[in-house]
Structure formats: structure tokens, C-alpha cells
Amino acid sequence: MRIGIIAPPWVPVPPVRYGGTEAVVDDLARGLHATGVDVRLFTVGTSTCPVPRAHLFDEPVAPMNASLPEAAHVLAAHDELDDVDLVHDHTLLGPLVAGRRGATHVPVVTTLHHLLTPPALRVAAEAARHASLVAISRSQARSARGVPITAVIPHGVDLDAYRPADGVGDHVVFVGRMAPEKGAHRAVRVARAAGRRLVLATKIRTNEERAYYEEVVRPLLPPDAEPPQEMDRARRVEVLGSAAALINPIRWREPFGLVMAEALACGTPVLAFPEGAAPEIVDHGRTGFLCADEEEMVAALDRLDTLDRRACRAAAERRFSSERMVDDHVALYRALLEAPRTGTAGARSARALLRGA
Structure with a gap:
């Protein structure tokens, strides 16, 4: 199974300091690689995640959330990842841009890392025409208001890195x-x-x-x-x-x-x-x-x-282990790769396969 992961262009993977989405992407990419999945990460040039990587921008893009560089980043990612079995996109505009371009010749998964405001729901509804949407909580999935959610996969953390301290203070x-x-x-x-x-x-x-x-x-x-x-x-x-x-x-x-x-x-x-x-x-x-x-x-x-x-x-x-998060994603990827690729039928079939897992 060859999986291409697209990270946002704002922060390296893993993040040096702030970066929740990028920390999750790092744990997912490492975890997939550890299970034997052929994973490739499209990110920015300063990333150090120890999997095969490619990038368009040498440095993180500023200001964050600028639409033009994000669109260029996504289009370059799909060009780079044209031989994978499935693309997992963690950007906001990615599935929307790639779907309009006709670049989604393989199944695409996109994780909704953001609050589903009315404008975001409009983008998500269009993205759902070309991609399978993953919510990161049941609360978020409930706020989708009819936009189809293929799976709910909560984040996980690296339990080897996050460990109890030897002593506890009063702060x-x-x-x-x-x-x-x-x-x-x-x-x-x-x-x-x-x-x-x-x-x-x-x-x-x-x-x-x-x-x-x-x-x-x-x-x-x-x-x-x-x-x-x-x-x-x-x-x-x-x-x-x-x-x-x-x-x-x-x-x-x-x-x-x-x-x-x-x-x-x-x-x-x-x-x-x-x-x-x-x-x-x-x-x-x-x-x-x-x-x-x-x-x-x-x-x-x-x-x-x-x-x-x-x-x-x-x-x-x-x-909330990263291992559980990786296992949930592998199950989703397999369900999508086994499902038919006809419009939204793939996502519906994947949902059915996941329910039966």
C-alpha cells in the first residue's frame, strides 16, 4: 500500500514549537512507516519527519492560511504523488483544488482539522464530491450538517514522548x-x-x-x-x-x-x-x-x-495512542481501496466496510 500524505505548508513536520496538525501528521507518517506502509510526505523543505519527503516551498509559508501558496502547494503535491494508491490530504483547499483540476485519479482522504463554520462547510461539501472526509471527533461530525463524513478518527499522541513526570508540583x-x-x-x-x-x-x-x-x-x-x-x-x-x-x-x-x-x-x-x-x-x-x-x-x-x-x-x-490512530487510518485506507470508485459510492462503501470491521 502506497500512501501519499499532504501536510499544510505553514509549519514543518514535526513542528519545532507550535503546530498541532503537523504533530499529528508526523505521528501518522512515522506510524504508517513503522507498520510497513510505503508512505511519502509532501511538506516544506525544513521538515525532518523520517520518511521519504518532497516539497515545493523550501521554508514554511507566511502568512498562514494564504490561499494562493496553499493551492500551489497542493497542485505540486498531486504532481509529485501521482503514483501512490491513495492520497491523504491535511490541507483545507487540497481536495477542492485537486478535484476541480481532475487530479483525483486515486482515492483521496481529507482530515477536517478545523471548525466547521458555514464557509468551511461549503468547502467541505464540495470536497466531499472528490474525497472521503474524516472528522476528528463525534462533536465535529455532528456539526457537519449533512456533509458526508466517512469516518471519525480522533487524534493520537506519541505515548513514548508524553510521559508522567517524576514529581508533581502545585502549578x-x-x-x-x-x-x-x-x-x-x-x-x-x-x-x-x-x-x-x-x-x-x-x-x-x-x-x-x-x-x-x-x-x-x-x-x-x-x-x-x-x-x-x-x-x-x-x-x-x-x-x-x-x-x-x-x-x-x-x-x-x-x-x-x-x-x-x-x-x-x-x-x-x-x-x-x-x-x-x-x-x-x-x-x-x-x-x-x-x-x-x-x-x-x-x-x-x-x-x-x-x-x-x-x-x-x-x-x-x-x-489516544498514536498506534490506535494509525490502525484506524489503515482500516480506512483499506476500506477505500476495496470500495468502488464511482462518485460518492466509494465513500459510502467504505463506511459500510468500516462498520463491519
Whole structure:
């Protein structure tokens, strides 16, 4: 089985610092290669994922989400991957561009890494004419509003990399982009109300991120607060594993929330609001707490001793390993390669095959 994977052109694979999608692509490509799959990755020139790679752009493209370079990247990818059995595209525009061009002579899978807003749903509906869509949570799949979803495959994490720390401190941690929807300002308020030291592991690069930090988050921080840092994986694992809890106060339908799975792999409980995929990741009262509001989240920090950190790690091993993610994708690829290639019949047949697996 020859699988071509197309990564977005914004961040190398694996990411040096921030990059959730690219971390998932890296784990998937490595895992497929380890199982004997002939996998080829189309990415950017600075990527180091240890599988055969090709690229159009030597460096990551900036600004992120620019449509013209993404379209050029995708078209070059399909030219490069013209001899594979199946293409797995992790870009937004990829299936849309390739389908219009008529480049989809093999089955195409696209993973929906983004929130399905009305504009995104319009693109996804068109992409579904040429590709099989993978949702990363049941919550995201429910928000598809009739757009056909072939499979739901939650992300996995490298359990050898994300491990519990030797000791646990009293601090709590926030990991995510410095953006209002990620809720750093709420994390600061919760930590201060609970008298906990907060570590902010966050990306601040764009003008919008800087403005949000300076105007909203920074005024809430105590005078002796640690400045936020964009951490590499090793440092992030250290901070996560030694934290009393991850505070993930999102107030939007986050499609998955990789950092929650990473925290559980480190044996660290998660405090979140029951938005998006959070209820699919956090087992309330066992691996964390799903809280109604900030006051309830503050109170939950006093109940962390009722949770067993070993249960957090066990949940990650059972449900969020990269091996499980790879196995789910191999099953999908095989189902699609066995299905007829007639319009949307292939995706429908694949869904039927997967249900019978």
C-alpha cells in the first residue's frame, strides 16, 4: 500500500514549537512507516519527519492560511504523488483544488482539522464530491450538517514522548494559541482565584495574538507572573507532566483539543468546559472535571486529590495512542481501496466496510 500524505505548508513536520496538525501528521507518517506502509510526505523543505519527503516551498509559508501558496502547494503535491494508491490530504483547499483540476485519479482522504463554520462547510461539501472526509471527533461530525463524513478518527499522541513526570508540583498550566477562543484570560482568572501559579505555554506571533495578550491577558497577570513561552515539545512535556492540572477553558466547539490528550498521557488531569470534543476526551470525575463556569473550575482545583493520575495515563493509553490512530487510518485506507470508485459510492462503501470491521 502506497500512501501519499499532504501536510499544510505553514509549519514543518514535526513542528519545532507550535503546530498541532503537523504533530499529528508526523505521528501518522512515522506510524504508517513503522507498520510497513510505503508512505511519502509532501511538506516544506525544513521538515525532518523520517520518511521519504518532497516539497515545493523550501521554508514554511507566511502568512498562514494564504490561499494562493496553499493551492500551489497542493497542485505540486498531486504532481509529485501521482503514483501512490491513495492520497491523504491535511490541507483545507487540497481536495477542492485537486478535484476541480481532475487530479483525483486515486482515492483521496481529507482530515477536517478545523471548525466547521458555514464557509468551511461549503468547502467541505464540495470536497466531499472528490474525497472521503474524516472528522476528528463525534462533536465535529455532528456539526457537519449533512456533509458526508466517512469516518471519525480522533487524534493520537506519541505515548513514548508524553510521559508522567517524576514529581508533581502545585502549578497549573495553560497550553494553546494566545487567542480569545482558547481562553488564556479565563485560565489566568481561575488560577489567581485559586491561588495557583500558572504557566502559560503559548504561541504569540501574529499582531492579533500580541494585541490580545497585551490588552486582555497581561493586565490580569500578577506582578510576579512568569512571562508566556512558546515551548518545544520536550519543555512542554516537562511542564505538563509536573503540573497539578491542565486548565483548558475553551468556549467554542473545538474540533478535538490535542493538548488535552497530551496532558492525559502525562498523567495530568484536565479541567475544561463541556464544549466541542472535551466531553469525548475528559471523563468527568475520573480524568478531570468538566465545569459549568470559572467558579466551578476554581472549586475543582481543590478536588484534584480525588483523581488518580494513573487513570489519566491509562485513558490515554486506551483511547489516544498514536498506534490506535494509525490502525484506524489503515482500516480506512483499506476500506477505500476495496470500495468502488464511482462518485460518492466509494465513500459510502467504505463506511459500510468500516462498520463491519
